[in-house]
Amino acid sequence: MKTKNIExxxxxxxxxxxxxxxxxxxxxSLGIYSNSLNSSFVAAQSxxxxxxxxxxxxxxxxxDVITLRQRNTQLExxxxxxxxQVVSLQKSVQEGEVLAALVNFSRKNPxxxxxxxxxxxxxxxxxxxxxxxxxxxxxxxVKGMPVITDQGLVGRIDAVISSASRVQLITDTNAVVNxxxxxxxxxxxxxxxxxxDLSIDLLSQEVIVQPGDVLLTSGISGGYPADIIVGQVxxxxxxxxxxxxxxxxxxxxxxxxxxxVMVITDFKSINIDPLIPAQ
Numbered sequence: 001m002k003t004k005n006i007e008x009x010x011x012x013x014x015x016x017x018x019x020x021x022x023x024x025x026x027x028x029s030l031g032i033y034s035n036s037l038n039s040s041f042v043a044a045q046s047x048x049x050x051x052x053x054x055x056x057x058x059x060x061x062x063x064d065v066i067t068l069r070q071r072n073t074q075l076e077x078x079x080x081x082x083x084x085q086v087v088s089l090q091k092s093v094q095e096g097e098v099l100a101a102l103v104n105f106s107r108k109n110p111x112x113x114x115x116x117x118x119x120x121x122x123x124x125x126x127x128x129x130x131x132x133x134x135x136x137x138x139x140x141x142v143k144g145m146p147v148i149t150d151q152g153l154v155g156r157i158d159a160v161i162s163s164a165s166r167v168q169l170i171t172d173t174n175a176v177v178n179x180x181x182x183x184x185x186x187x188x189x190x191x192x193x194x195x196x197d198l199s200i201d202l203l204s205q206e207v208i209v210q211p212g213d214v215l216l217t218s219g220i221s222g223g224y225p226a227d228i229i230v231g232q233v234x235x236x237x238x239x240x241x242x243x244x245x246x247x248x249x250x251x252x253x254x255x256x257x258x259x260x261v262m263v264i265t266d267f268k269s270i271n272i273d274p275l276i277p278a279q
Contacts, residue, residue: 104150106262112225113266115139119258120164129172129196130155133261136163144223144269147261152229152252153177153217154261156269165263169255170230171196179230180218184208187218190230190249198231198249209236209247222270 106114121132135141137160147154147167155175158168170177175192179200186207188200203209213233219226231251238245 112264114262115141115265116260116262117165118260123169129169129175129192129255130158131167131169131255131258131261133165133167133263134163135263136161136165138162140265141165141263146224146228146264146267146269148228148264149253149258149261152231153224154253154255154258156224157263167261170251171198171255176223177230178218178220178223179215180226181207181209181233182214182216183210184213187220190215198251200233200247200249201244203245203247205238205240205243205245207245209233209245211235215249224269225264225267 106112115135117133117135119131120134123130131154133147141157141160143157143160145157147156153170155167155169155172157165159166168175170190170192172192173194177190178187179190180187184207186204188203188207191199191201193199200209200215211233215230215232217224217226217228217230229252231249234248234250236245236247
């Protein structure tokens with residue numbers, strides 16, 4: 001009986017406590033305590049989260065740094081490969097454009113036969129000026145054949161082996177090109193030099209020459225076909241006391257950038273030196 005009374009009292013106390021809480025909640029009296037409890041909970045949660053982040057970074061940052069370095073190395077390797085591909089594509093495009101220009105030139109000038117060749121070597125000497133191309137006697141190339149581009153005259157074949165040939169440039173010390181001044185309609189001789197400069201020698205004082213005048217091969221002496229563009233007059237040196245005037249020439253072809261050239265294969269040079277009387 002006593003036990004039942006205790007249980008009844010406990011039940012009444014619990015019910016009274018619950019009812020009291022409900023009354024306080026409905027009246028808004030618990031808001032202050034609820035806010036204080038929430039603030040304490042948020043502060044505790046923030047404290048725990050901050051310590052957790054520090055703890056996590058302590059163990060994960062070294063691993064992330066290693067991963068980033070590996071990824072960076074991989075990306076640098078990929079960038080290098082892409083740059084190499086871009087350079088290769090640019091080179092292919094440039095060579096394709098040059099080849100297209102040569103083909104277009106040969107179509108516009110069907111009076112000659114041409115063989116396209118790639119430049120595979122250059123002159124290491126400061127005095128001799130020549131190129132090496134990848135066509136030789138096996139391809140029908142013989143000494144004396146003119147070499148050109150779509151822009152103008154390069155030189156002529158100076159030596160030949162089975163699979164390659166040497167091209168003497170018109171800037172070479174021993175190069176001599178018989179030219180015609182297009183505007184003045186006058187023939188002259190253009191000479192190379194050790195420095196690579198071109199000049200017109202033995203040009204009469206009566207001939208009117210001006211910077212910018214176009215020079216073409218004359219065809220005289222049998223060394224080159226006629227009417228191939230050579231270059232332009234760069235400057236003129238003229239003195240009344242001299243018998244002749246001197247003109248410097250700017251070649252039309254940039255020899256340092258040559259990649260592809262054409263050999264005129266149906267032109268046979270003629271050496272007329274034995275027919276010229278000795279001075």
